[in-house]
Amino acid sequence: MAENQAKEGWEPKIVAIVCNWCTYAGADLAGISRIQYPPNVRIIRVPCTGRINPFYVMKALQEGADGVLVSGCHPGECHYISGNLTAKRKFATLKRFLNYVGVEGDRTMFTWVSASEGDRFAQVIKGVTQAVRELGPASKLTKKISDK
Amino acid sequence: MENIEKKLREEVRKLLIEKKVDAVIGYEDGTLPLTATPCFIANPDDADKLVWNRFCTQNLAKFVHDLVMQHKESQKRVKPEDRIKKAFGVVARGCTSRSLVIHLQELQYDRSECVIIGVPCTGYVDKKKLATAVNQEEILGGSATKDELFVKTATGEKKIALREVLADNCRTCRFNNPVISDLMVGEPAPPMDAASEYAEVDAFENLPIEKRWAYFSKEMAKCIRCAACRNTCPSCYCRICFAEQSQPQWVGIGDDPSDTQMFQLMRMYHMVGRCVDCGSCISVCPMGVDLRKFLKKLDKDAFELFEHRAGASLDSPAPLSTYKENDKEDFIFNPGGGGH
Incomplete structure (x- = not known):
């Protein structure tokens, strides 16, 4: 997006698509425990990671996200039994494919955070923000929107 | 090849006379020299039009799906007791038969609705x-x-x-004989050079990331989004394709390069464990986009990660519709290590 093109004062913009039952609750816990984490993340809550269409990740990158994080329940702890396990397969192939065509691997991150892991959530956000900050503003796959 | 052709015509004629099939999808001579084009044979007398040679390019499974769906649509408003069943014969080499397996696995039609006439294949001319x-x-x-x-x-x-x-996909084909068939015409063909199947993908993987992106964007810049690749692909059969959806609009309609890249990325990503490498999309592409370089990667990943080869067997489920407890987890971001 336009503001990303001016590098000075640039802050990474990260879209986190998280599941309602684990990671979202984990983020909530991080909040009520007053754990500090970078404010670069925009959280989108979905019922389950298995519900996430891999297109969401590609589309977020096109619409100006510098990085996308997908996070759900740990394997075996899915509220819907196996949603996160099928999601794992989708994202394993998606991450490899995007990296293959030349989109840096660190722009698409996948992880598990449970409802009791507020500190891990903060750590994950710190880690992702740091990784994306090192990569700089996204330019590949990004739709160029004119400033006029 | 002449022998196979002769036997093929005989078998097709027999199937039509015995009314085992309502129509047969095969190839006939094209209007230009050294070409062949798909054809539908419903009359036993027309069976002599059929050919089987080095110029039979397109994957015919697409037409099986089309015909079955057309027939189903036509039966929708008929009283249940008056509905008729139809079966379609198809001349199938390795890749065509794998596409049929994918259709059957995805419950598009019943096995009794298609009669698979297997032919051995030694590759077609690009x-x-x-x-x-x-x-x-x-x-x-x-x-x-x-x-x-x-x-x-x-x-x-x-x-x-x-x-x-010879087309690139044929040269390194692993399944040049049909994986399923009702009857087989001719002797099985000798194997092709399947060992170097992923050589091109491996070489591309080893390029620096900026080079890969440069190649990808260069190839995608050629694409005019005519959707010929989608229309010829047997695995692309959705009634409403994401490319034309407006709510949400996945693919922008502007001339921004990222819209074309998004169209191709999304279309290709649909092919995880579903691309049989028949080369139809490449042969119909009017702009000569190197689609295979990217599609083959998905095929490689599906095999490396899930040990799945698209359409190789009726028993192995589509890789993205299932999971195993021991699926690789090395791509999971894990700050500070530990955890589960």
Whole structure:
């Protein structure tokens, strides 16, 4: 997006698509425990990671996200039994494919955070923000929107 | 090849006379020399039109799906007791039969609705390679033997070694004989060079990331989004394709390069464990986009990660619709280590 093109004062913009039952609750816990984490993340809550269409990740990158994080329940702890396990397969192939065509691997991150892991959530956000900050503003796959 | 052709015509005629099938999808001679085109045979007398040669390019599974869906649509408003069943025969080589397996696995139609006439395949001629081999001159005629092509152009006759103009996907084909068939015409074909199947993908993986992106964006810049690749692909059969959806609008309609990249990325990503490498999309692409380089990667990943080869067997489920407890987890971001 336009503001990303001016590098000075640039802050990474990260879209986190998280599941309602684990990671979202984990983020909530991080909040009520007053754990500090970078404010670069925009959280989108979905019922389950298995519900996430891999297109969401590609589309977020096109619409100006510098990085996308997908996070759900740990394997075996899915509220819907196996949603996160099928999601794992989708994202394993998606991450490899995007990296293959030349989109840096660190722009698409996948992880598990449970409802009791507020500190891990903060750590994950710190880690992702740091990784994306090192990569700089996204330019590949990004739709160029004119400033006029 | 002549023998196979003769036997094929006989078998098709027999199937039509015995009313085991309502129509057979096969190939007939194209309107230009050294081409073949898909055809539908419903009359036993027309069976002699069928050909089986080096120029049969397109994957016919697409037409099986089309015909079955058309028939189902036509039966929708008929009283249940008056509904008729139809079966379609199809001339299927390895890749076509794998596409049929994918359709059957995805419950698109019943096994009884198609009669698979298996033919052995030793690869087809890539039109674009052939055009390059004759310096883009107009082909006026020609013939093919076991390993050579004789091509007549305005400036004379040229002899071309077949392996030079064979399509890339055929050269490294792993399944050149049908994986399922109701009847088999001819002896199974000798194996192709399947060992070097992923050589091109491996080489591309080893390029620096900026080079890969440069190649990807260069190839995608050629694409005019005519959707010929989608229309010819047997695995692309959705009634409403994401490319035309407006709510949400996945693919922008502007001329931004990222819209085209998004269209191709999304279309290709649909092919995880579903691309049979038949080369139909590449052969119909009017702009010569190197789609195979990217599609083959998905095929490689599906095999490396899930040990799945698209359409190889009716028993192995689509890789993205299932999971295993021991699926690789090395891509999971894990700050500070530990955890589960």
